[in-house]
Amino acid sequence: MIEVKNLVKRFGSKYAVDDITFSIGKGEIVGFLGPNGAGKSTTMNIITGYMSSTLGTAEIGGINILEDPMEAKKLIGYLPEQPPLYLDMTVREYLNFVYDLKGCRLNRKKHLEEICRVVKIIDDYNKNRLIKNLSKGYKQRVGIAQALVGNPAVIILDEPTVGLDPKEIIEIRSLIRTLGETHTVILSTHILTEVQAVCDRILIINSGKLIADEKTESIINMLEGSRRLNARICGPQRDILRELRALPEITRAEAVGERENDSFLYAIESSSGVDIRKTLFFMLAKNNWPLIGLESQGTNLEDIFISLVDKKEQTPKKSREVPQFDIKLPEFENKEDNN
Amino acid sequence: MLAIYKREMQAYFTSPVGYVFVAMFLAVNAFIFTFCTLLMGIDSSVSSYFTFVMWAFIVLVPILTMKLFSEERKARTEQLLLTSPISLMGMVAGKFFAAFTMFAGTFVFGSLINFSLLYKYGTPNTATLISSSVGILLIGAAFIAIGLFISALTENQIVAAVGTIGVILFMLVIGFLSSFIDVYAIRVALTWISVFSRYSNFGYGILDIASLLYYFSICFIFMFLTVRVYEKRRWS
Incomplete structure (x- = not known):
């Protein structure tokens, strides 16, 4: 048409x-x-x-x-x-x-x-x-x-x-x-x-x-491929991060939120197509770290763009990463040179 | 074209613009007529009335034309017109004829009153009255076409109005200005394009083909230029 x-x-x-x-x-x-x-x-x-x-x-x-x-x-x-x-x-x-x-x-x-x-x-x-x-x-x-x-x-x-x-x-x-x-x-x-x-x-x-x-x-x-979770977990931050990163399915784990009643908010990303929620739960339970909140972060337009533009340009860049600029300031010429 | 014409006619009367125009035109028309016949009139030829009434168009015509395109552009309603299956010339002509209907309707209505008084108390020359009126209507049409064009150039109604006032004023005064110019060629050229000098034959009761063509050409040229403005905007 x-x-x-x-x-x-x-x-x-x-x-x-x-x-x-x-x-x-x-x-x-x-x-x-x-x-x-x-x-x-x-x-x-x-x-x-x-x-x-x-x-x-x-x-x-x-x-x-x-x-x-x-x-x-x-x-x-x-x-x-x-x-x-x-x-x-x-x-x-x-x-x-x-x-x-x-x-x-x-x-x-x-x-x-x-x-x-x-x-x-x-x-x-x-x-x-x-x-x-x-x-x-x-x-x-x-x-x-x-x-x-x-x-x-x-x-x-x-x-x-x-x-x-x-x-x-x-x-x-x-x-x-x-x-x-x-x-x-x-x-x-x-x-x-x-x-x-x-x-x-x-x-x-x-x-x-x-x-x-x-x-x-x-x-x-x-975009469903890469799953992102936000988890609020009680327990020692350093130990939790170490254990999270030790899980083979997890590609990225970071503490993003502030302490709130002895708990931290962690951003967790898993590799494509893997649902890590169960693994995560059992690992935390084993260590006796209560999981008090878990939400899966939906895909949004921003992610689609970043992913598609990246695909198009063939330059791998992690989403939600602050772009790094390499700016060189012009150097001031020496006054004496001008004279 | 008819749809646009109907819409514009309606728009004149759903806003104060139409009423302001009709009221002002009738008042000014009546005043000039009274002034030229009763106060300084010596005979019933009323040629001075027609000459004076032309100057009122400097203010009256922009009232009709200033919003025709500028408002459409500002309110983005022109997007509807330009994506509808109508030709650009149809759109321009619809608006032109709506403005002209307002103008001619008011003028004819005012003239009926004026001239009936004239016939009651005097013996006017009918041929002169008719030809002069035709001349006035043509001058009005030419000015409306100019106003229409200027309105298409801007989205600000005030700018459109002031621009139209300026151009109409210029068109009216170049006839007089030409007499101050020494260079023969320029003087002839200015007289040739002057709206005022073209009108003189109508005042004598002559429907001069050259003058008729001149006014029709002005209308056509400025309507065509308006179409070009839209074409250009589409392509730029």
């Missing part, structure tokens, strides 16, 4: 998007994941025809967005980062305007009411509420409704849950999943749990480059 080939966008000397290639099939929900400024929005802006690419092509349903923008745009519903709402209009007026703008040929009343029901703004639609009087969450819903007008085959949502409260986030996510049953959906986010919850596939973008294009499960599994 979407075919992006060697996309490059340059702003001056900076590459916002640097040679990105991917294709998205019909009915897929794909997440664009990346930190702020990675090039997610720029890529979306190019696909939707808001911007042109410096190099490369973007095709929607086989139509090149630059060669036949009118036809390509008919296939897309787009919710930009900031919903494009006219605050002086009511929800009804606005959706009718978008309906006219997109030149839809559906049953207007039925279609708009159906959309409002799906995104749960039917009340605001019927009561002629002004958009400026809606809460942020509802404005976002109107923005999504706008993207659905005309029933486009592709729906592109740029950070659809930013600034919403947790309940709204859950609702919007389930809405996106529902949309994914009948549409091709691309959404961008910098929240890992969001793509985990919603998407079939993840495209990870960093500094304008596509660093991963994988099924959601495989990305998560990739």
Whole structure:
């Protein structure tokens, strides 16, 4: 449905998007994941025809967005980062305007009411509420409704849950999943749990480059490999560390937390795919060191990035390590030399 | 185009802008008319009225045009327009015609009152009244196109308004300024592009094809330039 080939966008000397290639099939929900400024929005802006690419092509349903923008745009519903709402209009007026703008040929009343029901703004639609009087969450819903007008085959949502409260986030996510049953959906986010919850596939973008294009499960599994635990253990710190490091499965053990009632917090990392919780328990029990807390640290976006960027660059670097810089200060020239 | 036109017309009346414009235009129009006919009028040709009313456009036209594109850009709603299946020219034309409808509607309404008084108490020359009115409407259209273009250049409405005031003022005064210039070629060129000198034939009751074309060209050129502004932004 979407075919992006060697996309490059340059702003001056900076590459916002640097040679990105991917294709998205019909009915897929794909997440664009990346930190702020990675090039997610720029890529979306190019696909939707808001911007042109410096190099490369973007095709929607086989139509090149630059060669036949009118036809390509008919296939897309787009919710930009900031919903494009006219605050002086009511929800009804606005959706009718978008309906006219997109030149839809559906049953207007039925279609708009159906959309409002799906995104749960039917009340605001019927009561002629002004958009400026809606809460942020509802404005976002109107923005999504706008993207659905005309029933486009592709729906592109740029950070659809930013600034919403947790309940709204859950609702919007389930809405996106529902949309994914009948549409091709691309959404961008910098929240890992969001793509985990919603998407079939993840495209990870960093500094304008596509660093991963994988099924959601495989990305998560990739990081499940190295397990990290935080354990709070009572007992002599030095002895505990020695014993922990003596275990063959443990690759790293450090005391990270402060003493609290005779206990320390230890960060423990095990080698790939090994669950050391049982071993750890028995070892501590044998030594009579009570284990009073154990939590497994989940993977987060930061870890995924570090791991993927490392993979890409082929330079092994431990995650969460403070990067070391080798900076040489310029030496001051001797005054006498200048004279 | 129609969708944009409808939306803009609606926007003029959901905000104070439309009411302020209509009220100001009618008041200024009526004042100038009264001044030129009752207070200093000698006959019912009202040519001085048409000349004076043109100067009011310096302030009136920017009220209509300043927000057309700058507000869209600031509120990021232009993203909706630019990702919708409409042509850039359609978008620009929709906005232009909305502003022009406001302008022409108010002018025609004001003129109906003014001219009916004129017919009741005098014997005006109908041809002159019509041609002068057409001239005024064309000048308004040209100024609106200029204002539209300037509005597309900035996201600040104040900058757009001040810029438009400056350019309209310049367009109006170059006709007079040209008489102070010694170099023949420059003088002719300035007179040629002056909105004011182009209008003179309309004032005599002549619908001059060259002048009509001149005003249409200004409208088209500035609408085209507005489209180019958007094209350029898309490609830069």
